[in-house]
Amino acid sequence: MSAHTDHAHTAAAPHDHAHCVADALTRADALCAERGARLTILRRRVLELVWSSHRPRGAYAILEDLSQQDGKATAPLTVYRALEFLVDQGLVHRIESLNAYVGCAAPGASHSGQFLVCEGCGDAAEIDDPSIRSAIDAAATVRGFRVQRPTVEVRGVCKDCQEKHP
Amino acid sequence: MSAHTDHAHTAAAPHDHAHCVADALTRADALCAERGARLTILRRRVLELVWSSHRPRGAYAILEDLSQQDGKATAPLTVYRALEFLVDQGLVHRIESLNAYVGCAAPGASHSGQFLVCEGCGDAAEIDDPSIRSAIDAAATVRGFRVQRPTVEVRGVCKDCQEKHP
DNA sequence: GCTCATGATGTTATTTTATAACATTTCTAA
DNA sequence: TTAGAAATGTTATAAAATAACATCATGAGC
Known part of the structure; x- marks a missing residue:
């Protein structure tokens, strides 16, 4: 286990990321079921790709991953529509100042949308x-x-990042 | 004079806007002179266009105004570079969630960059x-x-807007 | 006054981000 | 099972921003 068990998982802190993503997907399944919202295959795949790092990711980065997985070009709208759903459900947040999307750490909770965006590592806590x-x-x-x-x-x-570059 | 002399000027509140813009330009002249920053004709024109409403304006809206004034097409970079200067000097703020720019009400002061953005009238106080x-x-x-x-x-x-659409 | 280094602007092309309009498919509830 | 709604596919385009390089202006130092 990480030496930082009292910290939230970040891009910088090493952790069992596969488990981390799986957790996020499970929570999303539960929340959507509870709400009667349809977390389709596509939307679930996009959510997983958003979570693929702890850093905010651009819509077109996700688009490329999706295209590569499928071996054929995907249209931007496909991703944008899925992202819109995920943001509406509070499963993903959009970071306005980065034009990027990041998985919500605590979906279902208050969601005031506050982020500490690091210029060094790109992490958005x-x-x-x-x-x-x-x-x-x-x-x-x-x-x-x-x-x-x-x-x-x-x-x-x-x-x-402060400790690494003092 | 306005009935709301205790309020800051907004897009909604009627006021002597020409005077308002003139003030902003005068303050900008003074600040830049003080700092040795070059508020060139172009930058000053862009600042004036940013101030042309109290609402945030997109770079391309300003670009069109500029092109129209000159009777010939202006390149986007021209506007973006001027905006970059103005933002750096704290004379203009960028509203990230709107991809738009608005004149700073109190340049030279603290600049913590806080805005109340109205969905109704588009004003960013x-x-x-x-x-x-x-x-x-x-x-x-x-x-x-x-x-x-x-x-x-x-x-x-x-x-x-709440009072207008209750 | 010249000159040259620096900063500002011009020009052309391209990249990145996002949406419009309409067709087709899939799901769900009656 | 079958309308109706929701989701996805498809094609095209709009909107926002930047890259790379050329030219022009300005002001400090001679």
């Missing part, structure tokens, strides 16, 4: 910090603004 | 809420993450 969320809600309320979807994407350098 | 910023800093610090550029873009519905 999802956090769910209630004080950030409540500060946003308070600021919005004061201005009479009704919040629908808060997005927090913090660019910077993660702990590991 | 810039706020600078210290408690959001400090909550982000705290969350990052706990994780050993060094913050370089925090981005907060809150999608929702502004006060005016």
Whole structure:
């Protein structure tokens, strides 16, 4: 087991990634079944490809993987439609500042959509910090603004990368 | 004068927009002079076009305006390069979730880059809420993450649009 | 005033990201 | 089993951004 059992899995931290992906797929199966949402083969494959790294991946990277698996060209729409479904279900998040998609660490939970995006390794660590969320809600309320979807994407350098390049 | 003198200028609130833009340009002139940065004719024109509404504008919208003004096609790079300069100087912010650019309300100040983006009118109200910023800093610090550029873009519905469409 | 190094802009082409419009297939509920 | 809805396939195009290289402008130093 990893020396960092108290940490969330990241691209940098070594872990049993196959198991990690399998878990994500199992959770997705359960959530969709519960909701009556159809996690089709295609959507499930796209979800798996999103999870293939812990880093955000572009739609066209996923598209290439899909095309390669099938041995024939896949249309962009195929991927974009699957991604749209996955994002709607909260199984995947879109990182706006990267035009990329990443698997949600805790689907079914609150989903305030907060990320620490590392310039070094490209990892996007999802956090769910209630004080950030409540500060946003308070600021919005004061201005009479009704919040629908808060997005927090913090660019910077993660702990590991700081240690590697001091 | 507007009935809302205690509010920041927005796309929705009527105000002397020409004066508003002139102010922004004057502030930009002063800031760039102070820094030894070259706010060239082109960059100044692009800044003016960014300010032409209080809403975020796409690079290609600005490009079209520029082309129309000059009576000949302008290359995208021309606009992108000017925008890059303006963003670097903190005179313009990029709204990641809209692929669009908006004039900074308080250049020279902190720039934590927080926006309330209205789905109704398209307005992106810039706020600078210290408690959001400090909550982000705290969350990052706990994780050993060094913050370089925090981005907060809150999608929702502004006060005016809620009143118009209840 | 010249000159040259640097920064700014012009030009052409291409890449990356995303969607429109419509046809066909698959699934589900009656 | 069979409409109707949802999902996917197909083709084309739009929108956003950048690469590579040429030329022009500007200001510091002579």
